[in-house]
Amino acid sequence: xxxxxxxxxxxxxxxxxxxxxxxxxxxxxxxxxxxxxxxxxxxxxxxxxxxxxxxxxxxxxxxxxxxxxxxxxxxxxxxxxxxxxxxxxxxxxxxxxxxxxxxxxxxxxxxxxxxxxxxxxxxxxxxxxxxxxxxxxxxxxxxxxxxxxxxxxxxxxxxxxxxxxxxxxxxxxxxxxxxxxxxxxxxxxxxxxxxxxxxxxxxxxxxxxxxxxxxxxxxxxxxxxxxxxxxxxxxxxxxxxxxxxxxxxxxxxxxxxxxxxxxxxxxxxxxxxxxxxxxxxxxxxxxxxxxxxxxxxxxxxxxxxxxxxxxxxxxxxxxxxxxxxxxxxxxxxxxxxxxxxxxxxxxxxxxxxxxxxxxxxxxxxxxxxxxxxxxxxxxxxxxxxxxxxxxxxxxxxxxxxxxxxxxxxxxxxxxxxxxxxxxxxxxxxxxxxxxxxxxxxxxxxxxxxxxxxxxxxxxxxxxxxxxxxxxxxxxxxxxxxxxxxxxxxxxxxxxxxxxxxxxxxxxxxxxxxxxxxxxxxxxxxxxxxxxxxxxxxxxxxxxxxxxxxxxxxxxxxxxxxxxxxxxxxxxxxxxxxxxxxxxxxxxxxxxxxxxxxxxxxxxxxxxxxxxxxxxxxxxxxxxxxxxxxxxxxxxxxxxxxxxxxxxxxxxxxxxxxxxxxxxxxxxx
Amino acid sequence: xxxxxxxxxxxxxxxxxxxxxxxxxxxxxxxxxxxxxxxxxxxxxxxxxxxxxxxxxxxxxxxxxxxxxxxxxx
Numbered sequence: 001x002x003x004x005x006x007x008x009x010x011x012x013x014x015x016x017x018x019x020x021x022x023x024x025x026x027x028x029x030x031x032x033x034x035x036x037x038x039x040x041x042x043x044x045x046x047x048x049x050x051x052x053x054x055x056x057x058x059x060x061x062x063x064x065x066x067x068x069x070x071x072x073x074x075x076x077x078x079x080x081x082x083x084x085x086x087x088x089x090x091x092x093x094x095x096x097x098x099x100x101x102x103x104x105x106x107x108x109x110x111x112x113x114x115x116x117x118x119x120x121x122x123x124x125x126x127x128x129x130x131x132x133x134x135x136x137x138x139x140x141x142x143x144x145x146x147x148x149x150x151x152x153x154x155x156x157x158x159x160x161x162x163x164x165x166x167x168x169x170x171x172x173x174x175x176x177x178x179x180x181x182x183x184x185x186x187x188x189x190x191x192x193x194x195x196x197x198x199x200x201x202x203x204x205x206x207x208x209x210x211x212x213x214x215x216x217x218x219x220x221x222x223x224x225x226x227x228x229x230x231x232x233x234x235x236x237x238x239x240x241x242x243x244x245x246x247x248x249x250x251x252x253x254x255x256x257x258x259x260x261x262x263x264x265x266x267x268x269x270x271x272x273x274x275x276x277x278x279x280x281x282x283x284x285x286x287x288x289x290x291x292x293x294x295x296x297x298x299x300x301x302x303x304x305x306x307x308x309x310x311x312x313x314x315x316x317x318x319x320x321x322x323x324x325x326x327x328x329x330x331x332x333x334x335x336x337x338x339x340x341x342x343x344x345x346x347x348x349x350x351x352x353x354x355x356x357x358x359x360x361x362x363x364x365x366x367x368x369x370x371x372x373x374x375x376x377x378x379x380x381x382x383x384x385x386x387x388x389x390x391x392x393x394x395x396x397x398x399x400x401x402x403x404x405x406x407x408x409x410x411x412x413x414x415x416x417x418x419x420x421x422x423x424x425x426x427x428x429x430x431x432x433x434x435x436x437x438x439x440x441x442x443x444x445x446x447x448x449x450x451x452x453x454x455x456x457x458x459x460x461x462x463x464x465x466x467x468x469x470x471x472x473x474x475x476x477x478x479x480x481x482x483x484x485x486x487x488x489x490x491x492x493x494x495x496x497x498x499x500x501x502x503x504x505x506x507x508x509x510x511x512x513x514x515x516x517x518x519x520x521x522x523x524x525x526x527x528x529x530x531x532x533x534x535x536x537x538x539x540x541x542x543x544x545x546x547x548x549x550x551x552x553x554x555x556x557x558x559x560x561x562x563x564x565x566x567x568x569x570x571x572x573x574x575x576x577x578x579x580x581x582x583x584x585x586x587x588x589x590x591x592x593x594x595x596x597x598x599x600x601x602x603x604x605x606x607x608x609x610x611x612x613x614x615x616x617x618x619x620x621x622x623x624x625x626x627x628x629x630x631x632x633x634x635x636x637x638x639x640x641x642x643x644x645x646x647x648x649x650x651x652x653x654x655x656x657x658x659x660x661x662x663x664x665x666x667x668x
Numbered sequence: 669x670x671x672x673x674x675x676x677x678x679x680x681x682x683x684x685x686x687x688x689x690x691x692x693x694x695x696x697x698x699x700x701x702x703x704x705x706x707x708x709x710x711x712x713x714x715x716x717x718x719x720x721x722x723x724x725x726x727x728x729x730x731x732x733x734x735x736x737x738x739x740x741x742x
Contacts, residue, residue, distance in 0.1 A: 078697035082690050117699060117720040207696040208703050211720075226721050234709075237723070243712060335725040338714050342727070348714075444727035445714050446694045451722075 020184050021069040023093055026109035027118050028075030029450040031137040034167035035109055036072040037462055046466050050099035054088040063181040079124040083372040105131040105183050112142040113229040119214035123196050131187045132160045133179055140166040147224035154221040159191035233451040246336045261316045261359055268312035276305030303483020310360055315468045317359045322463040326455035331447050338445045344427045345434030345442050350380045357387035361626045362471055365633055373443040379433045382643055385626050386426035388419045391566040398569055399614045401590045402605050421618050482563040482624050489534040500527050529574050549609035549659040565622035612659035620651035671734035672715055674708040680736035681705055687733035698724050
């Protein structure tokens, strides 16, 4: 352990050999995260608070010649925690979290344009008697609106140093660094005003006393029109929180967001798809044909590629959501949606996850963290996978091509119907869960409507990197394992040519003789798959799916897609002997499917069977990565199992009803 | 009178909070606390009030537990 010299030339020994930690605390919307990003840049990482599922960002910074860990606590309005995030924030601050040490100092971040409100939490933190420094943030906005501060007086009233900064422009950060360094060295504890010391003892009226104090301090230390910063926001809110117009704006903003996600993500998605195709092809060229080559190309590369292809959409989703949140609009959206969502027993905040789930359920489940109440959050997570995610689109496209190859209008109507079925079922199930399993009052809305501001691209970008990396880590490892298992099931046991049925052998010989190696290879892999474990399993469970109108090949497809639903198209392609192919109308797969027959000669893909397949894929839980994330977010396997159970049952019954009624109506 | 009975733009003083404890903490932390001034900005469900210089949106069913005394009409 080395001693260091502080500014006064005194030797300062770190008290322990662990690095010093400073916690960033403040109200939501005070610009805490912007400041954190400013101070740490890309060196920050996301971690869970010890023993909890609540996440935070932490990062090392160097102050003078010592290295200090910064912890970004969840935003809070008071130390009397209500939500899980607040509990964890408070416990961390007080050092009550088992396995974690108390931070050595607190950096309180205040919004200068909203001083009085921010001072409530400050007053509580001052009472903790920890080394404290106050950063008066958003000074750029305050200047713009002509707000002036008597910093010396403010510092005297708070009993600790105050540094004016702007996390957005970066002004004042040098001074903040110096002040932080001094704080860490000197461990100065704030001198608390007597009126605050007395009010921490009485619990009933502490808020009154603290608000009085905050008002006095604000009046004594700031000058200017404090309502000026919110004038523009209030004008905008006349429109954006309006009962009718506000709802229309909400719909338009969300529609635009999703168009951006699907449109902008399409190019990188095509690129990624191309890269993996190329990688698969190249590796296939290098490696001698055999199990190893098949394992790497069909198992690993296509499995991982199948997941990464959704990454651009997920990145875009996180990026745009971060921009919307930073701008202050998400609070308005929660406000506008609250009454509607209340009807099904969910809070207004649940709409962001529900909408995000249309891109992918995984980031949606992660974004359900914004929901305060545990039951409300669980219900939201349970129903999220019912929303039509991008992975369902290839399946939908296949069914549309089968049913309406030449009628785009009918196809798009059915497409919309599939989306609506997912949404309506999700809302109905949410209502059902709130009435039964997770009974309880929906938490009434209380939400601050912060002033609108220009969102920071930089913050949104950092958020995107962070969340997307989390997705890759969680989903990636699982997908890798699943791909290997599915590959093994579909590859073994191998069937030698001489063990294949006689007519297959003669057909193969004929293909060879007429120089059609591709056709021979396709027939060969078709028969291979039929005799593999996956094929045998499919045949074994075929009777279960027969009432839904599925033949054994569709059953194999359904089974293989329990890990990841999008693989059904490629599985069917192999099973129907066309090789991996797209699902466009007129493609060999669609053609082959249309002409396939049951053993007794009836066509397999009747209208009834197609509709039944569609309904099944809308409702079934067929995504293991989602289940893994549900487990992580809820902390128990109980919830993903319930998700799997109820959705499978729902899918089966709904597909059964669809098939039986439509075939009774004669839709063949 | 109750918070949601105020007419838009009128200012009132919070006289009593009769809401569940957890909600009371959330309200008090937001500044909706006995003796504080609030102003109704938008009536309806949810409604918007101005308190401590910012606007807060809240469900009407929560506002029905906030008793206020009107100070100034719009």
